[in-house]
Each structure stands twice: as structure tokens, then as C-alpha cells.
Amino acid sequence: MNSLIDTYTLNNGVKIPVVGFGTWQTPAGAVAKVAVKSALSSGYRHIDTAEMYGNEQSVGAAVKESGISRHSLFITSKLNNGAHDYQAATAAIEQSLKDLQLSTLDLFLIHWPNPKPFRTDNWEKRLQETWRALEDAYRAGKIRAIGVSNFRKRHFEILKETQTIVPMVNQIRICPGDLDTETISYCQQNQILLEAYSPLGTGEIFSDKTLQALAKKNKRTVAQICLRWSLQHHFLPLPKSIHEERIEENTKLFDFTLSEQDMTTIDQLDGIVGYAADPDTVNF
Numbered sequence: 001m002n003s004l005i006d007t008y009t010l011n012n013g014v015k016i017p018v019v020g021f022g023t024w025q026t027p028a029g030a031v032a033k034v035a036v037k038s039a040l041s042s043g044y045r046h047i048d049t050a051e052m053y054g055n056e057q058s059v060g061a062a063v064k065e066s067g068i069s070r071h072s073l074f075i076t077s078k079l080n081n082g083a084h085d086y087q088a089a090t091a092a093i094e095q096s097l098k099d100l101q102l103s104t105l106d107l108f109l110i111h112w113p114n115p116k117p118f119r120t121d122n123w124e125k126r127l128q129e130t131w132r133a134l135e136d137a138y139r140a141g142k143i144r145a146i147g148v149s150n151f152r153k154r155h156f157e158i159l160k161e162t163q164t165i166v167p168m169v170n171q172i173r174i175c176p177g178d179l180d181t182e183t184i185s186y187c188q189q190n191q192i193l194l195e196a197y198s199p200l201g202t203g204e205i206f207s208d209k210t211l212q213a214l215a216k217k218n219k220r221t222v223a224q225i226c227l228r229w230s231l232q233h234h235f236l237p238l239p240k241s242i243h244e245e246r247i248e249e250n251t252k253l254f255d256f257t258l259s260e261q262d263m264t265t266i267d268q269l270d271g272i273v274g275y276a277a278d279p280d281t282v283n284f
Ligand SMILES: NC(=O)c1ccc[n+]([C@@H]2O[C@H](COP(=O)([O-])OP(=O)(O)OC[C@H]3O[C@@H](n4cnc5c(N)ncnc54)[C@H](OP(=O)(O)O)[C@@H]3O)[C@@H](O)[C@H]2O)c1
Pocket: 021, 022, 023, 024, 025, 048, 049, 111, 149, 150, 171, 172, 196, 197, 198, 199, 200, 201, 202, 203, 204, 206, 221, 223, 238, 239, 240, 241, 242, 243, 246, 247, 249, 250
């Protein structure tokens, strides 16, 4: 792995750049446009957005204005939680394409398995119908790859009852201190690529003393140590920043390697920035 444009290959053969640029909590408008353009100038070719982030139009405008060939870009969006049925999901895909000014999305994910409003209203059936909408959009060529987010084994088992396509991706929270080994093993055994969201603990990881010491020892920053750790585990990290110098810093991951001992030290940092919310009980 030598650069941001190196790729993993999804279980349908589609290639996906090994690092993606996150945009959650990046305000729509000028901030999002400048951030995405900075990321593209720094060499990112993979952008992660979602209907829920409210910035798809700005991301789409930045991509278009960058002038970079569409074929060299990888754009992901995600289904909003209110759209868990066949028709709503189909309409949401069309809306994301429109807002992003794209004719095809590279990856589209179900954002959460069982949003709160549906948890007592046959969420399993809704999830299966929602997945069917993604499968149909995939077959119609509107999306090059389909996947899920915040799924654990039990949610995959629900999909499995009716799916005709195995998800290509599961996007979950993975950062030093938060390794959901059961979900990770399940995805690895089933050729489902793991994208690591909040790879910097949503900005809370920087005060950890062990990571600071490893950064000093390796002559790198804490962010670079966390992202390199993610890559060496064969996860796909999605760092977010709105600051140009940090966006650039987070790309410098390919001129050093963490030793096995450093990897183990980081693996053992249990709970330093808390754990992912349980999708079955989270309050949304
Ligand atoms: N599927 C899901 O449910 C889900 C959930 C959460 C996130 N995600 C995706 O994953 C992406 C990343 O996760 P995240 O947004 O939670 O956060 P993150 O990437 O773990 O951390 C971002 C935070 O760290 C700061 N930061 C970034 N680089 C830095 C550096 N080099 N030095 C110091 N501070 C730095 C950023 O500040 P500034 O921006 O101010 O620079 C921001 O506060 C999201 O943007 C989104 O695309 C998906």
C-alpha cells in the first residue's frame, strides 16, 4: 500500500480507495465545499457523505468544480433513517444522485439497521424491503456497490433471510480502543469490507498518553498513528477535518510502518474514547 489511491477490491470486484474523506458535522455551504476541494487537492479520491449530514449538495458542487474526472473518484452516500421501506429508499437514492449531481453513486449504504421509530414496527421486514431497493438500484446500474453501516451479526442474519446480494461494505466505528471483534470477524469471514468511521474518535483521541508516546517514537502525529493502525488492520479509515493542514496531515500515511509491538500496544487500548452506540438501543 503506497498511496491514497491504492485500492481494496470489494466482493463484487469494484475497487475502492483505501482512505476516504469524512464529512459528518461539516456544515453545508462554503465550509463543506472548501473542505472537499482541499481533500481533493491533497489527493483524496474517496468522499464519504450521507443524506443525514445535510451537505450532499455542497459535496456534489465541490466535486464538480474540482474538474477531476468522475472515473477517478469514489463517492459514497447513505440512506436516511426515515426511509426504511422499498419506495422511500428508492426515492432517497434518486434524491442523493440529484443532490450530488451524479448519474451513478459508487457506494450507497443503509445508515442504521433499525432506526428508533421502526423498532417496534416490524423493523426486520422494513430492513429487508429497504435492502431490496438497494439491490434493484444496483442492478439498474445506479449504484456500483451497496452496503450497510452500524450492522452487527444479528442484523446481517435478518438481511440474509431474503437478500440476493451480499453487502459489500459495513461502515462501523473503529478506532484505537473500540474494536468490535465479533462484528469485525463476521465481516472478514463474509468478505464484507470494514470501513472505519470516527478513526480519530471524533476528535477525542488526541489526549491519549500512549498514542502520544507512540507518535513521538515514530516521529509522526497521533492522527497519523491512528490512521496507519487502521490501514495495517486492513480497515478503510474515513478521517474528517475542515482544516486544510489537518486534511493534508491525514494523507501522510504511507512512508512509515508500525511495528508489530506498536500494533499490539494500540490494540490493547480498551475504551479510551468509549464505544460505538448499540444500534438496537440508541435513541434515534
Ligand atoms: N456511518 C455512520 O454512522 C458514521 C458515524 C460517524 C462518522 N461517520 C463517517 O466517518 C467520518 C469520520 O468520523 P468523525 O467525523 O466522527 O470523526 P474523526 O475523523 O474520528 O475525527 C474528526 C475530528 O478530529 C479532528 N481532526 C481531524 N484530523 C485532525 C488532526 N490531524 N489533528 C487534530 N485534529 C484532527 C477534526 O477537527 P476539524 O474538523 O476541526 O479539523 C474533528 O473534530 C465522518 O465524517 C463520516 O463521514 C459515519
